[in-house]
Amino acid sequence: MSRNSKLFSPLFLKLVRDLWGIRSQAIAIALVIGSGIGLFFGSRATFDSLFYTRDTYYREYRFADVFASAKRAPDRLLAEIREIPGVSVAESRVVVDVTLDVPGMDAPAKGRLISVPEESRPQLNNVAVLRGRWVDSKRPDEAVVSEAFATAHGFDLGDSVYAVINGRRRSLVIVGVGQSPEYVYLISGNDLFPDVKRFGVFWVARRPLATAFDMEGGFNDLALALAPGASEQEVLTRLDEVLEPYGGFGAMGRSEQVSNWYLQNELTQLASMGRAVPTLFLLVAVFLLNVVLTRVIAVQRQQIAALKALGRTNFEIGLHYASWALVIGLTGCVFGVLFGVGITRAMLEMYRTYFSFPELHYDPALKHLWSAVLLAIAGSLAGAFNAIRSAVRLPPAQAMRPPTPPSFKRAWIGGRWLDQPSKIILRNVIRVPARTSLSVLGIAMAVAVMLVGTGMMDSIDELADVQFDLVQRQDVMVTFAEPVSSAALFELQRMPGVESVEAMRSVPVVLRAGPRSKQTALLGLPQNPRLMRAVDTSREAQPMPTHGLMLSKALASQLGVKPGDTLVAEVREGRRPHLTMTVASTIDDYMGTSAYLEIEALHRVMQEAGTLSAALLEVDTLAGEKLYRELKDAPRVAGVALRQASIDNFNTFLKDNMSGMMGINLLFAGIIAFGVVYNTARISLSERARDLASLRVLGFRKGEISYILLGEQAVLVLIALPLGLLIGRWMMAALVASMTSELYRVPFVLHGDTHVIATVTVVVAAAVSAIVVRRRLDGLDLVEVLKSRE
Amino acid sequence: MDAAAASTQAGEPYAPTVAGQDEQPLFRARGLSKIYRMGEVEVHALRGVDFEVRRGEFLVLLGPSGSGKSTLLNILGGLDTPTHGSVFYRDQELSKASEGELTQYRRAHVGFVFQFYNLIPSLTARENVELVTEIATNPMEAADALRLVDMGDRLDHFPAQLSGGEQQRVAIARAIAKQPAVLLCDEPTGALDVSTGGIVLRAIDRIHRELGTAVAVITHNAVIAEMAHRVVSLSDGQVASEVVNASRRGVEELEW
Ligand SMILES: Nc1ncnc2c1ncn2[C@@H]1O[C@H](COP(=O)(O)OP(=O)(O)OP(=O)(O)O)[C@@H](O)[C@H]1O
Numbered sequence A: 001m002s003r004n005s006k007l008f009s010p011l012f013l014k015l016v017r018d019l020w021g022i023r024s025q026a027i028a029i030a031l032v033i034g035s036g037i038g039l040f041f042g043s044r045a046t047f048d049s050l051f052y053t054r055d056t057y058y059r060e061y062r063f064a065d066v067f068a069s070a071k072r073a074p075d076r077l078l079a080e081i082r083e084i085p086g087v088s089v090a091e092s093r094v095v096v097d098v099t100l101d102v103p104g105m106d107a108p109a110k111g112r113l114i115s116v117p118e119e120s121r122p123q124l125n126n127v128a129v130l131r132g133r134w135v136d137s138k139r140p141d142e143a144v145v146s147e148a149f150a151t152a153h154g155f156d157l158g159d160s161v162y163a164v165i166n167g168r169r170r171s172l173v174i175v176g177v178g179q180s181p182e183y184v185y186l187i188s189g190n191d192l193f194p195d196v197k198r199f200g201v202f203w204v205a206r207r208p209l210a211t212a213f214d215m216e217g218g219f220n221d222l223a224l225a226l227a228p229g230a231s232e233q234e235v236l237t238r239l240d241e242v243l244e245p246y247g248g249f250g251a252m253g254r255s256e257q258v259s260n261w262y263l264q265n266e267l268t269q270l271a272s273m274g275r276a277v278p279t280l281f282l283l284v285a286v287f288l289l290n291v292v293l294t295r296v297i298a299v300q301r302q303q304i305a306a307l308k309a310l311g312r313t314n315f316e317i318g319l320h321y322a323s324w325a326l327v328i329g330l331t332g333c334v335f336g337v338l339f340g341v342g343i344t345r346a347m348l349e350m351y352r353t354y355f356s357f358p359e360l361h362y363d364p365a366l367k368h369l370w371s372a373v374l375l376a377i378a379g380s381l382a383g384a385f386n387a388i389r390s391a392v393r394l395p396p397a398q399a400m401r402p403p404t405p406p407s408f409k410r411a412w413i414g415g416r417w418l419d420q421p422s423k424i425i426l427r428n429v430i431r432v433p434a435r436t437s438l439s440v441l442g443i444a445m446a447v448a449v450m451l452v453g454t455g456m457m458d459s460i461d462e463l464a465d466v467q468f469d470l471v472q473r474q475d476v477m478v479t480f481a482e483p484v485s486s487a488a489l490f491e492l493q494r495m496p497g498v499e500s501v502e503a504m505r506s507v508p509v510v511l512r513a514g515p516r517s518k519q520t521a522l523l524g525l526p527q528n529p530r531l532m533r534a535v536d537t538s539r540e541a542q543p544m545p546t547h548g549l550m551l552s553k554a555l556a557s558q559l560g561v562k563p564g565d566t567l568v569a570e571v572r573e574g575r576r577p578h579l580t581m582t583v584a585s586t587i588d589d590y591m592g593t594s595a596y597l598e599i600e601a602l603h604r605v606m607q608e609a610g611t612l613s614a615a616l617l618e619v620d621t622l623a624g625e626k627l628y629r630e631l632k633d634a635p636r637v638a639g640v641a642l643r644q645a646s647i648d649n650f651n652t653f654l655k656d657n658m659s660g661m662m663g664i665n666l667l668f669a670g671i672i673a674f675g676v677v678y679n680t681a682r683i684s685l686s687e688r689a690r691d692l693a694s695l696r697v698l699g700f701r702k703g704e705i706s707y708i709l710l711g712e713q714a715v716l717v718l719i720a721l722p723l724g725l726l727i728g729r730w731m732m733a734a735l736v737a738s739m740t741s742e743l744y745r746v747p748f749v750l751h752g753d754t755h756v757i758a759t760v761t762v763v764v765a766a767a768v769s770a771i772v773v774r775r776r777l778d779g780l781d782l783v784e785v786l787k788s789r790e
Numbered sequence B: 001m002d003a004a005a006a007s008t009q010a011g012e013p014y015a016p017t018v019a020g021q022d023e024q025p026l027f028r029a030r031g032l033s034k035i036y037r038m039g040e041v042e043v044h045a046l047r048g049v050d051f052e053v054r055r056g057e058f059l060v061l062l063g064p065s066g067s068g069k070s071t072l073l074n075i076l077g078g079l080d081t082p083t084h085g086s087v088f089y090r091d092q093e094l095s096k097a098s099e100g101e102l103t104q105y106r107r108a109h110v111g112f113v114f115q116f117y118n119l120i121p122s123l124t125a126r127e128n129v130e131l132v133t134e135i136a137t138n139p140m141e142a143a144d145a146l147r148l149v150d151m152g153d154r155l156d157h158f159p160a161q162l163s164g165g166e167q168q169r170v171a172i173a174r175a176i177a178k179q180p181a182v183l184l185c186d187e188p189t190g191a192l193d194v195s196t197g198g199i200v201l202r203a204i205d206r207i208h209r210e211l212g213t214a215v216a217v218i219t220h221n222a223v224i225a226e227m228a229h230r231v232v233s234l235s236d237g238q239v240a241s242e243v244v245n246a247s248r249r250g251v252e253e254l255e256w
């Protein structure tokens, strides 16, 4: 006879053995908690890593506070800019986009050439040289290239690429590979995703660049650092005034700088993901704990009363049942932290493909570990609250009394036309309406989470369909460095494989309506364009207005205007006129914040004839190679964008990463679905075991008693499915609304088969639970069940 | 704990205080009534009961079903409180005690035996007893308590592995292990057959004799009453009669 049982208090042993008895339910709940904690921990740790990495990077490489560009400003203007109150450092640069001819790649790429100071490293937006060395400013052909581009093409130091400058190919010899805080998110123009193969940044000596682009003694780009406490808004206003005569395009702060905007956007989403989703999971876990523990208390009423009668205090009993929840919660926390570390690693790995950082700092902070533990404890106690309260309130005199049978209301349901087992099912469903509705709600949540988890993909697909099938139907878009005459259209039309050409005129403007303003472009397109179109959320292409502007709804709401209102378009090009225009209509579109009008109308207000800034081509893909060669050498071409490349890019970036995320979502949603359904089934098994065993003794067959128990589950699931789909649609709408940004609006689309997937998953979870329960029912030890009293 | 009871040598017969002596009783209840309100209906479980239990006494409570026996026992045990009237355990007024004080009182002085055993199914016989010895100030060894009820060889068995009578004996061991001043038993043999009931009663009687514990037993079985020093009958919430047994019978002598 061992005496070591004294090592543990009997209540502790009771805890361990009782929990072991409900281990599968406990683990299911722990997994739900783990999912929540994992997402919480993972997104927090990722947020921290990203935030910390960004801040150190910005600080160490002196990311500028203000950015501005102009057509051409004289060098002497720099002194005047340095005098603006609040400016601590001002550095001028020459920045130009050129077509690149990369050896081994047919299609042209886009290169951004950025001048570097003569004597030193850049004072602002410094470059981290990862390999090789810095540019020798006396050597005209040397360049440091952005790391992503170099990696994508497998460049070695000493390799060359060719920049087409004024129709002449100039070689750039790669002496170094670097990264800059200005290009953490490496995109150009209106792209959404980095195109590592087709966009590269090159840091080159200033003098030859200035010479080639007529910038000697001048600059076209500016980076500023602000003094501590300076007002960014005032500096921006002053800077715009100073640059106005030199063709300023409008100054902007960090918040509008493209790379930083994306980074900030990602951080914001991470932060909100770290709140909303874990909250949902924890709520489900609280609900499950509540259901399971309430049931445990019901089963153990007599034990509790006996413990009290034996002199155990309410505190001891409360603590005992709180411990049930805490053990489950902390087990979940362990799962969660493991999940979380995995999620963090996966997310950081994903960010490595999106963002170029010298290194991603990974350090899961201890404070998040504590928060995770606290969260798990808080969740468990919340889940245990009801149970603890009823355990504490249970009068000890109860122990002296036989258990009272549950009270049933006479069922009005069924009448004559239902058999007895079916009546039992319905009465059980109706008997505890609160519990029934909670179970239904729990299963519905599982359906909803599934729907949202898989539904995101529908939205992304819709976005891609609209963008690539309806909006950007051109195969190639050629942009010109400067607006060109319509003669260019005929030149393009004659190039090999070109089947049709459409003109596009884009004029950079600042739109002002009262106190509100927005930097954007007026897009002039044919009245009913064939290639590049404006398509609304109902997939209808809208004609370009011949009078007034058609504003993207997002833009209209930013400016606070509606059709019929007037606004001022301050043109940032050529003569820089200020045009008063009316809002003809708005269009509810997915991408960007555009202002459209018919191209001839745009020519009229700009007082120009047939000018275009880009051309859209429809080409015979077979002729691709020849066409690209000609385009690479075309003198005024600044960029060539290929439809296929955008699609590929969209797929690699968004879809691949999304499907990774979706896998995780599916896993978690499956955990919730199974956790809820399984627990509900097990609980009603425990509640009914006695009655069912009695029925068996009365001669009912196994199938018949299974029907009673599982039929009840089936009724719950049937009610929960449509409800869950509704809740899911509602959650999806909220999620989609929260993802709206200037760059894109996520469409609210849920396909039929997504509903089917959500439904089927939950039904499968229910079926698996049913099988487990059925096996338990078949193995029901009649004597055992009937002997034991509740 | 109860120094007098604890110091009593095992096997030595214990003389209870005889009725009529004016020594302070263990329990003294005056005008006890208990009213259960269930919506409109009021159930008078007890209607003005005056009642005493003396030290070292073996008392049997008889009465028809619903006459208020369990209610009275629960109030004595500090599980319930009366609606009117007062009840004292020695100098402590239970009818005025707070919930916490009642818990403390049960912990220190009372041993309970329930009609339905109420063992914790996930604990072995020994652990069920330790549930009490762990928190008592002067307990016996759990194993010793189980040996007292002839369960010394079933220490590590779970309740599900024991028969009803064996479970009830574990429950008794659990009740006496803290060496309580009083043992309150609500139909301890109610769910048992005659001979198993006899074993259980023997166990109770042995505790009573060897430890000098006062015992109050509710039963429907008038035969058991012959073991008692005193038999109190309840009827409709009132004391109907009180009989002092001139000659107690040992359990062995009872005729079932
Ligand atoms: N919690 C309660 N709520 C309402 N009425 C109660 C409650 N407990 C007991 N009663 C009522 O009080 C009366 C006395 O009950 P009690 O349990 O004391 O009877 P008893 O003498 O022990 O009966 P039995 O021999 O059947 O156990 C009964 O009429 C019973 O219905």
Ligand SMILES: [Mg+2]
Residues within 6 Å of the ligand: B069, B070, B071, B186
């Ligand atoms: Mg009773």
